[in-house]
Amino acid sequence: MEDIDRLLLKLKGYYFDHLSVDIGFIENLDDFEIREDDVFIVTYPKSGTIWLQQLLIPFFEYNFQKIYLGKRPSPGLLSTHLSYYLVPRGLKNKRAKIIYVYRNPKDVMCSYFHFEKNVKLQFTRTFEEYMILFLEGRVLRSLWFDHIKGWYEHRSLFNIQFMMYEEMKKDLRGSVLKICKFLGKELSEEDMDTVVRQATFENMKYDPLANYDKIITTAYGTNVKGHFLRKVTIGDWKSHMTVEQNESFDKIFQREMKDFLLKFIWDVNED
Numbered sequence: 444m445e446d447i448d449r450l451l452l453k454l455k456g457y458y459f460d461h462l463s464v465d466i467g468f469i470e471n472l473d474d475f476e477i478r479e480d481d482v483f484i485v486t487y488p489k490s491g492t493i494w495l496q497q498l499l500i501p502f503f504e505y506n507f508q509k510i511y512l513g514k515r516p517s518p519g520l521l522s523t524h525l526s527y528y529l530v531p532r533g534l535k536n537k538r539a540k541i542i543y544v545y546r547n548p549k550d551v552m553c554s555y556f557h558f559e560k561n562v563k564l565q566f567t568r569t570f571e572e573y574m575i576l577f578l579e580g581r582v583l584r585s586l587w588f589d590h591i592k593g594w595y596e597h598r599s600l601f602n603i604q605f606m607m608y609e610e611m612k613k614d615l616r617g618s619v620l621k622i623c624k625f626l627g628k629e630l631s632e633e634d635m636d637t638v639v640r641q642a643t644f645e646n647m648k649y650d651p652l653a654n655y656d657k658i659i660t661t662a663y664g665t666n667v668k669g670h671f672l673r674k675v676t677i678g679d680w681k682s683h684m685t686v687e688q689n690e691s692f693d694k695i696f697q698r699e700m701k702d703f704l705l706k707f708i709w710d711v712n713e714d
C-alpha cells in the first residue's frame with residue numbers, strides 16, 4: 444500500500460492531496476478571514492457537496508443579491524472537506540453559518556471508490572483493498588468516522604445545521620425549507636420552484652455548469668472515465684459489498700458510532 448502514501452500528504456493529522464495542497468494556505472488557515480454573511484458547506488467527500496452548491500448558488504442569486512453584491516466582492520459561499528479542528532478561528536466564533544451534509548458511509552465509500560478509480564490513473568485498488576483503506580482512514584480527507592464525529596461532537600462551537608443526503612433525496616423541497624429557516628430567509632413559491640428544479644438530478648446531469656464533468660476533466664485530465672453524477676441513489680453499496688464485507692463494516696460502524704445521535708438511512712425504502 445506504499446503508493447497510497449505518495450499520493451497523500453499528512454498535515455496537521457489530516458490527509459491532503461499531495462499534488463494540489465497549498466501548504467502555506469493550510470498552515471495559515473486559522474487566520475483566514477470569516478465574514479458574518481459567509482455560508483460554509485462542510486462535507487466528507489462524496490456526501491453531497493456539489494448538490495448543496497447547486498442549491499445554494501441560485502438561492503444566493505435570487506435572494507441574497509443585495510447582501511452579497513453590495514457587501515463583498517468575493518464569494519460568500521465556500522465549501523470545505525476539512526475536519527472541525529482545522530477550520531478558521533472565525534468559524535469557531537460562530538461568525539458564519541455552516542451547513543454540514545452527511546450521507547450513509549457505505550454509499551460514501553462506494554461513490555469515493557468509483558471517483559478515485561475514474562479520475563486517478565495511478566489508482567489500481569480493488570474494492571476490497573479500498574474498503575480497508577477507507578475504514579482505516581488512509582484515504583484523501585482521512586477517516587469518515589473522525590470527520591462526522593468531530594463536527595457533531597463539537598457542534599456547540601459552531602453555528603451549524605446538519606443535513607442528511609438521503610433526506611434531501613427523499614424530500615428536496617422540505618430540505619430547502621430547512622436550509623431557508625437556518626439561513627433566516629424566505630423564498631417565494633416561484634423562487635422555491637426554481638431552486639428545487641435546478642438542483643434535481645435530472646437538471647444537473649445535463650447541465651455542463653452543474654454536472655462537474657468539465658471541472659473534473661480540467662483538474663485530472665481527459666483520461667477521466669465515467670461521470671461525476673454517477674448513481675445518485677440510496678443503497679448503492681448493496682451492489683458492491685459482499686455479505687462478509689457488509690458484516691465487517693457493520694461491526695466497525697457499531698464500535699465507532701456507539702452512542703452517536705444522528706441517524707442514517709441505508710436503504711431507499713427506509714424512512
Ligand SMILES: Nc1ncnc2c1ncn2[C@@H]1O[C@H](COP(=O)(O)OS(=O)(=O)O)[C@@H](OP(=O)(O)O)[C@H]1O
Nearest residue numbers: 488489490491492493494554643644672673674675
Ligand atoms: N442532484 C443530486 N441528487 C442526488 N445525488 C447527487 C446530486 N448531485 C450530486 N449527487 C451525488 O453526490 C455524490 C458526489 O458527492 P460530492 O459532491 O460531495 O463529491 S465531492 O466530494 O465534492 O467530490 C455523487 O454520488 P454517487 O452518484 O453515488 O457517486 C453524486 O452523484
